[in-house]
Amino acid sequence: MLDIKFIRENADVVKAGAEKKHIKVDIDRLLTADDERKQLRQDIDAKKAEQNRRSNEIQRAQGEERAKLLEAMKQLKAGMAETEERYKVVMEEWQKLMLAVPNVPDMSVPEGETDADNKELKRWGAPTAFDFEPKGHVELMTALDMVDFERGIKAHGFRGYFLKNDGALLSWAIWNYAREFFLKKNFNPFIAPAIVNKEFFYGTGHLPGDAADIFQTQDDQYLAGTAEVPMMAYHAGEVLTQEELPKRYLAFSACFRREAGSHGKDVTGLIRVHEFYKWEQLVLCEASHDESVKFHEELNRNTEEFIESLKISYRQLEICGGDLKAAHVRSYDIELWVPKEETYREIASASYYHDFQTRRFNIRYKDAEGKLRYVHSLNATAIPTPRILVSIVENYQQADGSIKVPDVLVPYVGKSHITKP
């Protein structure tokens, strides 16, 4: 949510931003609705003031005078009802339009329409070289009895999976290693709920846009596809002190995604599943663009360092306008090398929002002057499982079909190679 005042004063900037994101929103219509809203509000306020004034008179009046005042009041109120009805209608449209206005992308965000236009900022390491034909993770992991897709589909349905044996152990090893690695970066650890009240999905910007991609319960709660949702809800409606900022949270949660609209994509394997787990980095900081930028770089760098420690080649992408989510100011993706597909696949994403989210969540702090301001929010993937397993097993596969355990994970897995049981 942008500030309506900001939209009024910077309509051109907001329009250009929406255009860059290829999002259609009628700013002119919003401004007209806002004019109308203000006019009606003033009208109602004036009448209300009159009503309040007369009400006080009635209190003191006696007998005939009182009866006269009551009669006059009836007429005043009749005149108000119509205006209030109209105000309601206008407000409804106003709110709908306000929710549709995307955040303004940073100047540095490149133009582009789809993810194909994302700009590569850097590449680390080289794709793993094999002196044999590398296998895909489905084949590898199935052969090593680390995963069971058939029974996963039997139990869960499409995109179902069981991680088992070394597949389960490897997942736990990654979680434990990630926990230790990221907590050295000065975060407060959290385990966050995945079932979250519907209203908070509007706050993160997942609703109303992505409704089809979210599982929901019969109690009007939704299953979060990322801990970003519960973690933002954590401080919703609160007033923080400047001293307690920045808040640095490392949250672990189950994540649920319906993947509606991607039915044809990645139909097998662990790349795209309905249910997964993720360590997520979150920051709430004071309302300063420089702070946001600083933390954005830092959170992204944390993930890069983690992946570098696993010694798997990655590349960093700058998300282009057309691929940038409505709520984002700027976003980086990190993609990991997947040998079987001979390409880099997304593993993590780091974004900042300025006060776009916190305005909706109503998370504020008192600044040095005692003024209430909306905090800035950021979030970034630390590491998701099981998707990360894809790159680990494929990059570390050996000619004999076994998998070498990355050095940093050996203490957590308890062995250096995963072989046939």
Next chain:
RNA sequence: GGAGAGGUGGCAGAGUGGUCGAAUGCACCGGUUUCGAAAACCGGCAAGGGCGCAAGCUCUUCGGGAGUUCGAAUCUCCCCCUCUCCGCCA
């Protein structure tokens, strides 16, 4: 699932139809005192919107929504949430 209690400012907590946006305490800010600090004392202190250069005026908000009333934190109805006890349960 059953029964009961309750949701009020940053926090705690009074207020049950009329200058109540709301007593009081804590926290916070300013001042007096002090070498400085603490304590004490004095004063200030809800948020959001509109009009205005400003001073100021004004509207809204006491969990959410609807209603009764000239007037609602206060009465009625619906919903949500929290707590306690009982039941069930990993």
